[in-house]
Amino acid sequence: MEQLLTFGIVGLSTAAIYAVIGSGLVLTYVTTGVFNFAHGAAGMLAAFCYWQLTVGWGWPVPVGLAVVLLVLAPGFGLAVERVLMRPVQHLGEAERLVMTVALLSGAIAVARWIWDPNVARPLTVFFADREPFHIGPVTVTWHQALTMAVAVAVAAGLWFLLNRTRTGAEMRATVDDRGLVQLTGADPLRAGRVAWMLSTQLAALGGILIAPTVALDASQLSLLIVSAYTAAVFGWLRSLPLTFIGAVVVGCLESYLTGYLPQNEYLPGLRLAAPALLLFIALLVFRHRRLRGRDRRLVRVPVPSLRGTAVFAASTVAFGLVLATVLSDADLVTYGPLFSLGIIALSYVPLAGYAGQISLCQLSIAGIGAVVWGHLGAQGQLWALGAAVLVSAAVGALIAVPALRFSGVYLALGTAAFAVVLDRWIFTLPSFEVFGVRIALFDQGSVEVSGPNLFGLRLDGTAELLVFASVWLALASLGVAVLRRGRFGRRLIALRDSEAAYATLGGNLLVAKVAVFALSAGIAGLGGALYGMQHRTVTAEQFNLVAGLPIFLVAVIGGLGAVGNGLFAGTAFVGPHVLTGLVSWGHNLVSVMPALAGMGLAHSPEGIVSRFRREWEPLGRDRIALPALLVGLALGWGLRLGDVINGWTFLVWAYVLGEGLRRYAAARQTADPAEPEIPVEWWGLRRPWRADDREVLARGIAGG
Amino acid sequence: MALLEVSGVTVAFGGNRALDDVGMSAEQGRITGLIGPNGAGKSTLFDVVSGLRRPSSGRVRLGGREVTRLGPARRSRHGLARTFQRLELFGRLSVRDNLLVAAELGPERRQAEHCVARIIDQLGLAEVADSPADTLPTGVGRLVEVGRALAVRPTLLLLDEPAAGQDGEETERFATLLRSLADDGMAVVLVEHDMGLVMSVCDEVHVLDLGKVIAVGPPEVIRNDETVLAAYLGDA
Structure with a gap:
């Protein structure tokens, strides 16, 4: 009994922290409509700052606390609201979500840059010098008591703010109708600012309270938010009292699992994964939505021509061949995963770009592909690659069934929870048997991965594997383009644009979603297997949730609807590694770059690939520039193969030549406008509406 | 009955x-x-x-x-087929593809292209057939919704x-x-x-x-x- 009560107190203390963090999450969501994936990261940064001030620089605890909670945290919240969130407020839910994912990824990278993760940074609990007190048979530390008191104070303070102050009334009104509230003289911007500042303060408070009881680790602290997410989902992201109840359930569950979970080699991970599992279950149980109507903010999905895609696929393979021949062995190790990561990023195109299903577990599924290939393809058997794709697809289909009940932010949360369950539990399991079949994952360590045996030819060198992966990326891109042009592609886009209309026309949502999840997971599994081949050994950490976020961000930046996104994302992901050799902090800069680029999303919501395509199209059609480019590239490649120039010189030459000829072709096309005349009444229909059309019309009308 | x-x-x-x-x-x-x-x-x-x-x-x-x-x-x-008070077009698809999605889901899926051509002609949508649906004026959009509903026969x-x-x-x-x-x-x-x-x-x-x-x-x-x-x- 005593043990039960003791674990109960520990659980309540943890629950109090989750309640504080979760209430901040709810506050931003109800006021601004933004589900802040970076909420835990804000708490993590606050904990690191608090350590820096009080331990690193030896400031008194009250001063350190005051600086973090009253200056840094609200300042950070204000900056996030002003610089990151306000520019995407008019965009869709997906864009706002991407912004917070970028912030999460960036915050972890920045924390690791500033505070070396290999150095231990212990924090002592509050009132560590005081003797614990007793309530009956239960011992309670002063830190635990403080934590619970803070949660009660936060609950009371938030109730007072929301129900007894003008600012609170504004915040509640903003939830219901942002436009309407302005007519009453209230200021939704101010309400948003207050919400961001206050919620960041709550995250900081939670981060500082929990940091002494766990390791001060950027990733671990940021992902503690999963427990707070679960608490918030109990309140359906809107109710503070229910969020507090949810926090108690999660805190006590974790605590009792620690105390009473049987000790064997399969279950320790379950305790760590329990909040994510509970989150998944809570999403399933509490969500009963109607079919989604039409999303008003739609990003175009270009229809690729088969000829254009075939040229693109051939160029992808040619690019692989060129890289394989011009890069040194060391560079091939660094840049080799370009194509395999590109395939993983391409898996987002049918899933998120066409069907609008946001998944944050694609890299985890790629991990399954890598493991299946590692175990079954040890001798390089090609059929094992098919098995890797099929097993990954089966896992994807499994996710799709519950995902039928989620959309938007809830789907992102559900898939993130799935990734965390894989990271913390499934991937850490030792091998086990199901119906007599032995299933091995990462064998609690790493898995050796071999290259394939291609009709008697063993591909084991980095250059060979690079070309092999480039061929698969080309084929996958072709496949996705064919899908986009066909019946299934049309159905996915229809499903994305209006589930309600799709269903009332007889479309089966379950079949379509299972199919696209399976297809996309199969592509990710293929990418994972190829990624594993290039690394030779794979570990679970390479495929965890945090590692997958930058790939998601780069894919979003490329444009989720573009077939060329695979090549772009792969290149953009590994390309910046060129900086690592130039400056000592290059590695850290590379880690931050996807997040920084993701934050620039507001400027190009359709993605960069579409822009590239528009910019480079004139070169592809120019009868002088294109042959000149091909000849120039062939010449440079020949010089490289003859060892006259090195690989980097060739790549710089290729870039300069391409860029110069692109500009030349664009200038020639501008000088020769061949656009057919389109009657004025069809402007905006037969051709896109242009910025200056309104003025042209006005002049025409004025001129009679 | x-x-x-x-x-x-x-x-x-x-x-x-x-x-x-x-x-x-x-x-x-x-x-x-x-x-x-x-x-x-x-x-x-x-x-x-x-x-x-x-x-x-x-x-x-x-x-x-x-x-x-x-x-x-x-x-x-x-x-049963219906249209919506608030337009529920597949905005990123062309008018033709809106109708095609419906026809491919309906009993005429084997002659979907033919069915779509007939409806385009019947409703006078030829001028906008290849325009993205979310660029259409509301009145035309409503007509496309009617056509889409008709495509499932x-x-x-x-x-x-x-x-x-x-x-x-x-x-x-x-x-x-x-x-x-x-x-x-x-x-x-x-x-x-x-x-x-x-x-x-x-x-x-x-x-x-x-x-x-x-x-x-x-x-x-x-x-x-x-x-x-x-x-x-x-x-x-």
Whole structure:
């Protein structure tokens, strides 16, 4: 009994922290409509700052606390609201979500840059010098008591703010109708600012309270938010009292699992994964939505021509061949995963770009592909690659069934929870048997991965594997383009644009979603297997949730609807590694770059690939520039193969030549406008509406 | 026998009843009007009939079969198609592809292209066939929704304010289209605020007010019904 009560107190203390963090999450969501994936990261940064001030620089605890909670945290919240969130407020839910994912990824990278993760940074609990007190048979530390008191104070303070102050009334009104509230003289911007500042303060408070009881680790602290997410989902992201109840359930569950979970080699991970599992279950149980109507903010999905895609696929393979021949062995190790990561990023195109299903577990599924290939393809058997794709697809289909009940932010949360369950539990399991079949994952360590045996030819060198992966990326891109042009592609886009209309026309949502999840997971599994081949050994950490976020961000930046996104994302992901050799902090800069680029999303919501395509199209059609480019590239490649120039010189030459000829072709096309005349009444229909059309019309009308 | 039979349907949102013990029917070859002031529950009734919303109580029968517990896709396979008050076009697809998605889901999936070409011609959509649907003016968009519904070859067509955004000439053409659909044996249920259109094409009109059916009858009777006039104009 005593043990039960003791674990109960520990659980309540943890629950109090989750309640504080979760209430901040709810506050931003109800006021601004933004589900802040970076909420835990804000708490993590606050904990690191608090350590820096009080331990690193030896400031008194009250001063350190005051600086973090009253200056840094609200300042950070204000900056996030002003610089990151306000520019995407008019965009869709997906864009706002991407912004917070970028912030999460960036915050972890920045924390690791500033505070070396290999150095231990212990924090002592509050009132560590005081003797614990007793309530009956239960011992309670002063830190635990403080934590619970803070949660009660936060609950009371938030109730007072929301129900007894003008600012609170504004915040509640903003939830219901942002436009309407302005007519009453209230200021939704101010309400948003207050919400961001206050919620960041709550995250900081939670981060500082929990940091002494766990390791001060950027990733671990940021992902503690999963427990707070679960608490918030109990309140359906809107109710503070229910969020507090949810926090108690999660805190006590974790605590009792620690105390009473049987000790064997399969279950320790379950305790760590329990909040994510509970989150998944809570999403399933509490969500009963109607079919989604039409999303008003739609990003175009270009229809690729088969000829254009075939040229693109051939160029992808040619690019692989060129890289394989011009890069040194060391560079091939660094840049080799370009194509395999590109395939993983391409898996987002049918899933998120066409069907609008946001998944944050694609890299985890790629991990399954890598493991299946590692175990079954040890001798390089090609059929094992098919098995890797099929097993990954089966896992994807499994996710799709519950995902039928989620959309938007809830789907992102559900898939993130799935990734965390894989990271913390499934991937850490030792091998086990199901119906007599032995299933091995990462064998609690790493898995050796071999290259394939291609009709008697063993591909084991980095250059060979690079070309092999480039061929698969080309084929996958072709496949996705064919899908986009066909019946299934049309159905996915229809499903994305209006589930309600799709269903009332007889479309089966379950079949379509299972199919696209399976297809996309199969592509990710293929990418994972190829990624594993290039690394030779794979570990679970390479495929965890945090590692997958930058790939998601780069894919979003490329444009989720573009077939060329695979090549772009792969290149953009590994390309910046060129900086690592130039400056000592290059590695850290590379880690931050996807997040920084993701934050620039507001400027190009359709993605960069579409822009590239528009910019480079004139070169592809120019009868002088294109042959000149091909000849120039062939010449440079020949010089490289003859060892006259090195690989980097060739790549710089290729870039300069391409860029110069692109500009030349664009200038020639501008000088020769061949656009057919389109009657004025069809402007905006037969051709896109242009910025200056309104003025042209006005002049025409004025001129009679 | 009526193709659509709705009986005792109630939909409650918390303490409010959007629909209260509503019954109605629609027969093959006839156009049934469903009118009422804003907020009367017309679109909610369409949601219940098409399976997008489960009623708190009541039954929906389609072609004599109980469909109350079936989802929208299964109901579509029983011959039901609808349009929406708030446009629900597949905005990123062209008009042609909007129709193609529907045709490929319907019984004419093997001749989908042919079916789409016929509907484009029938509705006069050739000029905009390759335009993205979300660039269309509202009136044209509504016509595309009608075409999309027709592409699944329905036996029961629910039209939610299809003439909104159309000018007089377009409305006249639309009335002719509705009559020809009914003459071909289709049952049409029309929610519309254009009383001229309703009164000219409907064989029977049901009037909803505050979630209840307050009158049923032919247009000439409904036009002079005191209860209906009071609902629209107020008792004063």
